[in-house]
Amino acid sequence: MTASDETPDPALAFEAHDHAHCAGGVLARAEEISAARGARLTPVRRRALEILLESHRAMGAYEVLERLAEAGFGNQPPVAYRALEFLVDQGLAHRIRRLNAFAACMNPGEAHSPAFFICKTCDAVAEAPAEAVRAAMEGAAARIGFSVERMNIEALGLCPACAETAS
Amino acid sequence: MTASDETPDPALAFEAHDHAHCAGGVLARAEEISAARGARLTPVRRRALEILLESHRAMGAYEVLERLAEAGFGNQPPVAYRALEFLVDQGLAHRIRRLNAFAACMNPGEAHSPAFFICKTCDAVAEAPAEAVRAAMEGAAARIGFSVERMNIEALGLCPACAETAS
DNA sequence: TATCGTATGTTATAGCATAACGTGTCAAGC
DNA sequence: GCTTGACACGTTATGCTATAACATACGATA
Numbered sequence: 001m002t003a004s005d006e007t008p009d010p011a012l013a014f015e016a017h018d019h020a021h022c023a024g025g026v027l028a029r030a031e032e033i034s035a036a037r038g039a040r041l042t043p044v045r046r047r048a049l050e051i052l053l054e055s056h057r058a059m060g061a062y063e064v065l066e067r068l069a070e071a072g073f074g075n076q077p078p079v080a081y082r083a084l085e086f087l088v089d090q091g092l093a094h095r096i097r098r099l100n101a102f103a104a105c106m107n108p109g110e111a112h113s114p115a116f117f118i119c120k121t122c123d124a125v126a127e128a129p130a131e132a133v134r135a136a137m138e139g140a141a142a143r144i145g146f147s148v149e150r151m152n153i154e155a156l157g158l159c160p161a162c163a164e165t166a167s
Numbered sequence: 168m169t170a171s172d173e174t175p176d177p178a179l180a181f182e183a184h185d186h187a188h189c190a191g192g193v194l195a196r197a198e199e200i201s202a203a204r205g206a207r208l209t210p211v212r213r214r215a216l217e218i219l220l221e222s223h224r225a226m227g228a229y230e231v232l233e234r235l236a237e238a239g240f241g242n243q244p245p246v247a248y249r250a251l252e253f254l255v256d257q258g259l260a261h262r263i264r265r266l267n268a269f270a271a272c273m274n275p276g277e278a279h280s281p282a283f284f285i286c287k288t289c290d291a292v293a294e295a296p297a298e299a300v301r302a303a304m305e306g307a308a309a310r311i312g313f314s315v316e317r318m319n320i321e322a323l324g325l326c327p328a329c330a331e332t333a334s
Numbered sequence: 335t336a337t338c339g340t341a342t343g344t345t346a347t348a349g350c351a352t353a354a355c356g357t358g359t360c361a362a363g364c
Numbered sequence: 365g366c367t368t369g370a371c372a373c374g375t376t377a378t379g380c381t382a383t384a385a386c387a388t389a390c391g392a393t394a
Contacts, residue, residue, distance in 0.1 A: 014311065014312070014313075040340085040341080042341070042342090044341085044342075045341095060380085060381080061381070061382080062380075062381075073342085073343090074342070074343050074344075075343095075344095076343070076344055076345080077381080077382065077383080078342090078343080078344080078382090078383075078384095079342070079343070079344095081381095081382065081383075082341085082342080097264040097265055097319065097321075098264055098319055100350095100380085100381060100382095115304060115307060117307075117308060117311065117313045117315075119313075120316070126311055126313065128307045128310075128311065129307075130303065130304070130307060132299075132303035132306070132307075133300050133303040133304060133307075133320075136297065136299035136300040136303055137282060137297070137300060137320070137322055139299070140282060140284075140295045140296075140297060140299075140300075141284060141322060141324070143295075144181065144284065144293055144295065144327070145181070145326075145327035145330075146181075146284045146286075146293065146322070146324055146325070146326055146327065147324045147325045147330055148284075148322045148323070148324040149287070149322075149323050149324040149325070150322070150323045150324070151320075151321065151322045151323070152264070152265060152319065152320070152321045152322075152323075153300075153304070153318075153319070153320050153321075154264075154318065154319045154320075155304055155308060155313070155315045155316075155317070155318045155319075156315070156316050156317045156318070156319075157308070157313055157314045157315040157316040157317070158313070158314045158316070159312075159313055160311070160312035160313065163312075163314055207371085207372080209372070209373085211372085211373075212372095227349080227350080228350070228351080229349075229350075240373085240374090241373070241374050241375075242374095242375095243374070243375055243376080244350080244351065244352080245351090245352070245353090245373085245374080245375085246373070246374070246375095248350095248351065248352075249372080249373080250373095267349080267350060267351095267381095
């Protein structure tokens with residue numbers, strides 16, 4: 001089976017779910033994508049992605065580094081930053097600038113410029129497709145003659161669970 | 168005269184213009200806004216805003232700090248971070264996370280969640296209104312039950328001038 | 335097998351941000 | 365007037381984030 005029967009749901013990050021299943025699917029797809037592109041998903045890089053997938057949340061580079069070191073890889077910052085940079089470049093992970101952190105892409109392979117919803121209470125991060133947002137940005141850019149290469153779209157607020165707790 | 172006859176133009180950051188005029192207008196409006204709200208635009212805070220307005224670009228906190236110190240204020244990081252935090256909270260400045268930097272808001276007072284266009288070559292930052300973007304984000308948030316408090320919307324690419332030079 | 339490109343490891347340092355505490359100032363209430 | 369509390373600012377110290385620069389290893393290719 002391929003991973004194509006996964007059903008990415010943006011709200012997943014905020015809900016209980018069969019995580020082993022969703023993580024496995026994403027990892028499998030990541031392999032396919034890398035192979036297809038000729039990008040080398042080496043052991044460190046693969047492990048870094050697994051680490052992100054396991055925790056299913058945004059992680060700081062140093063936190064990832066610690067886990068990589070436990071797995072027998074180098075324990076200096078560049079080891080983690082390089083692996084993470086590769087994943088981001090390949091669209092297998094995203095950088096959440098507001099948190100100075102990284103999260104696995106839950107829907108790799110498809111062109112997307114996702115938006116992130118970050119819960120300020122529990123730090124959960126949901127990734128949602130944002131085609132409308134992208135379109136609006138391209139429009140604004142065109143009006144001022146700007147050519148867009150990358151976007152970061154992040155919202156901070158309360159996830160459903162924390163909103164309920166707070167009330 | 169009030170500053171209300173200013174004509175904010177998102178593309179301004181990428182063009183030559185009467186900067187003393189545009190900066191002066193923004194500063195005047197900032198004073199009005201602070202006064203109206205009971206927020207205290209103290210000397211350090213005011214100077215920090217002036218510094219951001221003078222350079223008309225995104226500046227790191229330490230760069231602002233240096234300028235503040237030259238003006239006789241403290242020379243330790245918290246001095247700059249506190250002033251900048253105040254400005255951001257009051258909507259008088261924005262934090263550009265991609266650059267770990269701050270920029271004066273060129274259109275303060277009006278509720279807005281602006282988008283930023285950052286030139287990767289010359290580091291110029293243009294602020295554009297992004298109502299459509301905000302609407303799209305609110306829509307996506309509603310679908311997953313997320314309540315948004317703040318947004319960061321940033322695009323990296325080439326400004327018109329640098330795009331021309333590059334070609 | 336010599337060479338080149340790519341990946342990884344390592345050292346060192348640069349750059350960004352905040353916790354915690356002390357001092358001064360001003361206004362409200364006694 | 366004096367006290368009290370809120371707020372702003374200064375300072376010390378430290379922690380976290382990120383990258384430059386160099387060394388080593390390995391596979392592909394000529």
